[in-house]
Amino acid sequence: MxxxxxxxxxxxxxxxxSMDQIEAYYTHIRHGRAPSPEQLAELTARYEAVVGGVxxxxxxxxxxxxxxxxxxxxxxxxxxxxxxxxxxxxxxxxxxxxxxxxxxxxxxxxxxxxxxxxxxxxxxxxxxxxxxxxxxxxxxxxxxxxxYYDHPSLILALTERVQAKLDEFVQAGYAREDVKVLFSAHSLPASIVEAGDPYPQQLLETAKLVADAADVKDWSFAWQSAGRTPVPWLGPDILEVLPKLAEAGVRAVLDCPAGFVSDHLEVLYDLDIECVRAAEQLGIRFARTESLNTxxxxxxxxxxxxxxxxxxxxxxxxxx
Missing domain, CATH: 3.40.50.1400 (Rossmann fold)
Incomplete structure (x- = not known):
């Protein structure tokens, strides 16, 4: 046979x-242009905050x-x-x-x-x-x-994570309907919209499928981890959304980073450190769903x- x-x-x-590979990694992302000492120090600090050198x-x-x-x-x-x-x-x-x-x-x-x-x-x-x-x-x-943004198994996996975290909010004393649910993904240059790129629409479809399956009524979409370039990127950024939610009286926010499938810097630092810090300063309890990983x-x-x-x-x- x-x-x-x-x-x-x-x-x-x-x-x-490893930590000693960060400069080469960053240089490759920048198309062969080495980062400045300040840029390298900032990125290294982010990795140290996330992985502690491991x-x-x-x-x-x-x-x-x-x-x-x-x-x-x-x-x-x-x-x-x-x-x-x-x-x-x-x-x-x-x-x-x-x-x-x-x-x-x-x-x-x-x-x-x-x-x-x-x-x-x-x-x-x-x-x-x-x-x-x-x-x-x-x-x-x-x-x-x-x-594969609308595959039933993917939607089920994300839905289970949203429901599990909402249950944790309820156990902490928050009414389920008072938790604002955000869906987030890595931002890209805004020019992709004019080019008819399907990325934003596919993400919105994923978010709607998960929200419907989890019976979430109060949800919206936010972008994160935009590059630092002169061109505009898709927004609003999640760090801009949080203060507006606080002004509206929201005190509990759950983010489902539906555009990411693994634990890495954009999740472990941008959400778990930056967003948590910003939310605490605004008097908001912030959590994110667990990554899909394996x-x-x-x-x-x-x-x-x-x-x-x-x-x-x-x-x-x-x-x-």
């Missing part, structure tokens, strides 16, 4: 593996990839073998490295998927372009999952979308 060996390129933004952040991505591979092979059947490899945007192994690793494994075809549920030409589209370019260079057939519902979402892509290839090959 011949075994169909399928490569899976799991792509994500990447993060340093770097568990990359380990989470490693676990996601390992468990996804195991899950795919448990349900894929005896005639299929899945091989998962990472491809990172700003750290090693880079996206082309991941494609080459699959090629060296001798896979006959590949599927690419990004650890980000919502498609933007600037984010997911960039990963896909890099991967496709390298795959074409090597002659490796590859297809891509562009988004939740089986999330990994099951990835598995389903990969299997759909594989099935589509099989159907195309059979002429159906």
């Amino acid at each position: 011949s075994v169909r060996r399928i490569g899976v390129l799991v792509m994500s933004y990447g993060t340093p593996e 770097f568990p952040l990359r380990e989470n991505t490693n676990r996601q990839v390992e468990q996804l591979e195991r899950m795919l092979n448990e349900t894929g059947g005896e005639d299929v073998e899945f091989i998962c490899r990472q491809g990172l945007k700003h750290a090693y192994p880079f996206v082309p490295d991941g494609v080459e690793a699959l090629f060296r494994e001798g896979v006959s075809e590949a599927v690419g998927i990004v650890l980000a549920p919502h498609y933007s030409r600037m984010s997911v589209g960039g990963y896909i372009l890099e991967a496709r370019t390298k795959a074409e260079e090597l002659g490796l057939p590859i297809r891509f999952v562009e988004s 939740d089986p519902l999330y990994l099951g979402t990835l598995r389903d979308k990969i299997e759909e892509a594989v099935a589509a290839k099989a159907d195309a090959g059979s002429g159906r």
